[in-house]
Amino acid sequence: MIKIEENVSLSAYSTMGLGGPAKFFTKAESEEEMREALAFAKAHNVPFLVIGKGSNCLFHDKGYKGLVILNKIDFFHDLGEGVFHVGGGTSFSLLGVKTARLHYAGLEFASGIPATVGGAVYMNAGASGKETKDTLESVDYMDPDGNVRRYRRDELSFSYRKSMFQKMKGVILSATFSLTPNLEARSKQIAIVQHRTKTQPYGEKSCGCAFRNPEGNFAGALIEKCGLKGARVGGAEVSHLHANFLINKSDAKADDIRSLIELIKKTVKEKESIDLEVEVCFISSGEEDA
Numbered sequence: 001m002i003k004i005e006e007n008v009s010l011s012a013y014s015t016m017g018l019g020g021p022a023k024f025f026t027k028a029e030s031e032e033e034m035r036e037a038l039a040f041a042k043a044h045n046v047p048f049l050v051i052g053k054g055s056n057c058l059f060h061d062k063g064y065k066g067l068v069i070l071n072k073i074d075f076f077h078d079l080g081e082g083v084f085h086v087g088g089g090t091s092f093s094l095l096g097v098k099t100a101r102l103h104y105a106g107l108e109f110a111s112g113i114p115a116t117v118g119g120a121v122y123m124n125a126g127a128s129g130k131e132t133k134d135t136l137e138s139v140d141y142m143d144p145d146g147n148v149r150r151y152r153r154d155e156l157s158f159s160y161r162k163s164m165f166q167k168m169k170g171v172i173l174s175a176t177f178s179l180t181p182n183l184e185a186r187s188k189q190i191a192i193v194q195h196r197t198k199t200q201p202y203g204e205k206s207c208g209c210a211f212r213n214p215e216g217n218f219a220g221a222l223i224e225k226c227g228l229k230g231a232r233v234g235g236a237e238v239s240h241l242h243a244n245f246l247i248n249k250s251d252a253k254a255d256d257i258r259s260l261i262e263l264i265k266k267t268v269k270e271k272e273s274i275d276l277e278v279e280v281c282f283i284s285s286g287e288e289d290a
């Protein structure tokens with residue numbers, strides 16, 4: 001049975017550490033609880049937003065005028081022969097570590113990405129030349145009315161940091177991955193984490209890369225070339241370590257991050273004639289959906 005809370009600050013549920021209050025907030029630990037949460041939103045005629053670790057969510061300073069559902073559907077089923085069925089609220093990073101320890105390759109890149117499986121599928125998260133879609137077999141999905149359907153891999157479409165779920169309005173309940181036996185998987189996974197912690201500002205509050213890499217280029221390199229490392233708006237700063245990471249340096253507002261994003265886009269367009277596309281999810285306050 002779910003517990004509905006009111007006026008819960010979203011800053012604790014975003015790796016960026018900012019955002020105003022959610023009008024309603026709940027956690028769903030099972031398919032039944034997720035259905036119950038969706039029914040609550042419907043009954044109260046408010047929009048809903050499902051979140052994982054909030055590692056790609058830029059919440060609004062006004063918060064969210066609907067129901068925020070924290071996905072805690074967390075399980076790990078080893079189905080044998082490299083096939084794993086895992087909950088949408090399961091840690092994607094731990095999944096990468098666990099499967100590598102079992103000597104399976106394909107998700108080593110996930111370790112160090114502070115996501116849930118649901119968020120990784122939704123974003124088609126990727127690193128080190130690999131993407132979530134590469135080893136995905138199927139996704140169990142709940143529509144806003146609580147109906148569940150399994151999508152097979154050949155029914156799903158993905159591209160760079162995009163999935164068809166971004167155009168849909170339901171919940172990724174779980175995913176099944178099919179991995180390949182490989183005795184080198186664990187050492188590769190460890191090397192990936194070591195590289196990350198050296199090249200990315202891990203201890204800082206951020207949403208990872210703020211911009212998608214343009215074709216044949218790197219957003220971070222372009223931002224650095226434009227002299228924007230360390231640029232600040234209010235409490236928001238371009239990381240000195242990796243220029244595609246925007247940091248909540250000191251009590252930044254979501255508006256500070258948005259203004260910094262606009263400054264970067266404008267500068268890169270003027271100096272390099274390239275339109276940067278934002279990767280981070282701007283979460284609206286929900287007022288317009290209510």
Ligand SMILES: Cc1cc2nc3c(=O)[nH]c(=O)nc-3n(C[C@H](O)[C@H](O)[C@H](O)COP(=O)(O)OP(=O)(O)OC[C@H]3O[C@@H](n4cnc5c(N)ncnc54)[C@H](O)[C@@H]3O)c2cc1C
Pocket residue numbers: 015049050051052053054055056057071088089112113114115116117118119120121122123124125126127165170171172173201202206207208209281
């Ligand atoms: C330090 C750091 C490093 C990062 N490194 C990488 C990286 O290497 N590669 C990369 O691709 N990303 C990276 N990211 C970004 C982020 O981790 C990914 O985008 C990730 O996929 C987001 O997952 P999440 O569970 O936190 O989703 P959230 O941020 O909670 O949500 C993101 C979006 O997904 C939707 N969503 C989440 N769960 C569900 C669900 N179950 N059903 C339906 N919709 C859902 C939300 O509504 C929201 O629109 C990094 C972020 C940080 C902070």
